[in-house]
Amino acid sequence: MWAFRAMNTDVVVAAPELSDGAERALALAVEQLFRQTEQRFSRFLPESELAQLNRAKGPSTVSDELLALLLRARAHAIDTDGLFEPALGATMRASGYDRSFAPGALDRDDDPSTTPYASIAMLDIDEEQHRVARPSHVQIDFGGFLKGLTVDRAAALAPGAVIVDAGGDAVLRGAPPGDAGWTIEIEDPHDAARTVGTIVVRDQAVATSAANRRRWRRGTQTMHHLIDPRTRAPARSDVVQATILAPTAEVADVIAKVAFVLGSEHAMRELDHRGLSGVLVLQDGAMLTVGGVEVHHA
Amino acid sequence: MTTERRQPNRRSRLGVSSLELRLYMAGLLAAVYTISWRATGGQAQAPATALPERPIATAPTTTEPQRFVWIDNLPPDMRPAIALPAGWQIAAEPQPSAITQPTRVVRVPSRRVRTRSS
Numbered sequence: 001m002w003a004f005r006a007m008n009t010d011v012v013v014a015a016p017e018l019s020d021g022a023e024r025a026l027a028l029a030v031e032q033l034f035r036q037t038e039q040r041f042s043r044f045l046p047e048s049e050l051a052q053l054n055r056a057k058g059p060s061t062v063s064d065e066l067l068a069l070l071l072r073a074r075a076h077a078i079d080t081d082g083l084f085e086p087a088l089g090a091t092m093r094a095s096g097y098d099r100s101f102a103p104g105a106l107d108r109d110d111d112p113s114t115t116p117y118a119s120i121a122m123l124d125i126d127e128e129q130h131r132v133a134r135p136s137h138v139q140i141d142f143g144g145f146l147k148g149l150t151v152d153r154a155a156a157l158a159p160g161a162v163i164v165d166a167g168g169d170a171v172l173r174g175a176p177p178g179d180a181g182w183t184i185e186i187e188d189p190h191d192a193a194r195t196v197g198t199i200v201v202r203d204q205a206v207a208t209s210a211a212n213r214r215r216w217r218r219g220t221q222t223m224h225h226l227i228d229p230r231t232r233a234p235a236r237s238d239v240v241q242a243t244i245l246a247p248t249a250e251v252a253d254v255i256a257k258v259a260f261v262l263g264s265e266h267a268m269r270e271l272d273h274r275g276l277s278g279v280l281v282l283q284d285g286a287m288l289t290v291g292g293v294e295v296h297h298a
Numbered sequence: 299m300t301t302e303r304r305q306p307n308r309r310s311r312l313g314v315s316s317l318e319l320r321l322y323m324a325g326l327l328a329a330v331y332t333i334s335w336r337a338t339g340g341q342a343q344a345p346a347t348a349l350p351e352r353p354i355a356t357a358p359t360t361t362e363p364q365r366f367v368w369i370d371n372l373p374p375d376m377r378p379a380i381a382l383p384a385g386w387q388i389a390a391e392p393q394p395s396a397i398t399q400p401t402r403v404v405r406v407p408s409r410r411v412r413t414r415s416s
Contacts, residue, residue: 003406009416014408027403144416167416187414195412210415243413 002027006034007042007147008100009167016176017160030154030164037150041069043089043141044100050140054089059124059133067130073145074120076254083258085229087120089139095234096218097225104216111219115232143225144169148207148253155249169207169249186295187212189241189281196287197295199279201245207252209260210241210281228261237263241281244271245293251276264288 001014002024011034013027040063041050053060062070073086092098094113096106116137123140124133134140147166154164154171161174163182172182181202188194189212199206211224211234228235242259246252255276259267264280268290271278277291289295314322369377369388380388 001406001408002403004403012406012411024403024405031403147416163411165411165413168412168414169416170411170413172411183410185410185412187412189415192414198410206413208413208415213415241415 004031004034006031007038007150007166009147011164011166013154013158013162013164015158015160015162017174018158026158026162029157033154033157034150034166037146041066041142041146043139050142053132053134054139056134057136059126059131062130062132064130067125067127067132069142069146069149070120070123070125070132070140071127072149072250073140073142074123074125076145077120080254080258082119082121082229083261084145084254085119085227086140086142086145087118087122087138088227088229088232089141090118090137091115091227091232092141092225093139095223095227096216097214097223101214101216101225106216106218106223108218112221112223117232119229144207144209144253144257145250148205148249148251151249152205166249169205169253171205171249172201173203175202186243186279186281187241190285196279196281197297199245199293199295204245205247205249205252206243206245207249207256208241208243209253209256211235211260212240226257226260235261237261238282238284239264239267239280240283242267242278243280244276244278245291246276 001012003010003012004027005011011030013023013030015023015026018026038048039045040048042048043050043054045051049063049066053062053066076084077086094115096108096112099105118135118138120138120140122135122138126132148169151164151166151169151171155162155173158164158173161176162171163173164171168187170184172184175181179200181200183198184201184206185195185198187208187210188196189210192212209226211226214225216223222234224234226235227233237260239260239262242256244252244256244259246255255271255274256278258270259278259280262270264282267278267280268288271290275291277293278289279293279295280288280290282288287295382388
């Protein structure tokens with residue numbers, strides 16, 4: 001198992017069927033993929049292509065890759081009726097999330113400012129000419145969607161059984177020798193040192209959304225990074241953590257956010273409708289499972 | 299019709315046997331090889347003053363020792379005068395993107411992966 005830091009999180013790679021040398025070569029290729037993706041599409045790096053688009057005053061010509069990302073993100077926004085919204089960069093900034101997160105780094109004494117409604121649907125995208133124009137308040141932040149997509153692409157580099165995990169967004173293909181699948185711990189959102197149980201995953205991806213790790217203080221308010229696009233404020237529902245299993249980490253990440261924002265009742269209906277499974281941890285500590293996922297308790 | 303001129307028999311004239319002659323030849327070749335090897339090997343192991351180990355050493359200015367500096371990063375008045383062979387020139391520092399990035403991948407003990415928000 002190999003590890004590195006990227007996208008402000010720990011990434012681990014393991015491919016138990018490969019030799020040591022081949023597994024290391026895979027990890028190096030994955031690290032390069034993450035580094036290049038972050039350099040190009042992070043909203044925090046001023047020279048990234050995404051940051052340049054977010055600063056542009058008029059129409060911009062974008063690369064094939066950025067165009068594809070924008071179209072993909074827009075498709076998720078449409079598919080989720082706007083509950084997944086990658087155009088909240090300005091809202092994130094106004095809430096104080098204007099740099100890479102570190103505990104305490106975002107705390108400020110003044111209250112957060114409000115921002116107007118923004119949606120990726122407001123982008124004027126010319127697919128033929130690769131031209132993108134945006135209203136000034138529409139700023140793109142791919143966030144976990146990009147991380148999930150990168151995990152999917154990284155896993156595709158490996159032959160056979162592999163796990164690629166980026167801070168909780170993971171693809172788990174095949175299984176370690178002799179096992180039925182990969183055993184994954186689910187963090188307890190009320191106490192990050194503990195788990196609420198384990199699940200065994202094979203040939204699926206998993207992603208988790210919770211507000212317990214990226215929190216900061218703005219004036220008298222406690223903020224977190226999961227914004228409800230309808231209110232443009234940190235989402236408040238009875239779900240404190242949503243863990244979703246899906247065919248890809250990209251989809252798992254998107255739907256985990258949607259489930260967190262929706263709350264348990266609507267989230268369970270949504271997961272059922274999509275044929276996905278998941279584990280929801282509620283404010284009162286209760287745990288709900290959807291889609292037949294089996295949680296093993298320690 | 300061809301004629302063949304026979305060489306006189308040296309063995310008998312020098313008074314050495316065939317085996318002794320071969321030994322003399324082997325010794326001679328070994329001596330030549332040793333001299334040649336010493337000559338080329340001696341150059342590669344010249345004193346450090348002949349070939350500096352690092353480009354240009356400077357006193358460390360921070361707590362982290364700086365082992366070398368690119369010459370074009372030095373203020374002009376600190377750059378040493380270097381006499382270059384005709385046709386040679388000093389190259390500029392490579393751009394960061396052209397430099398091989400040090401790997402940040404490390405082996406970690408196998409463990410269970412934990413899914414969480416990040």
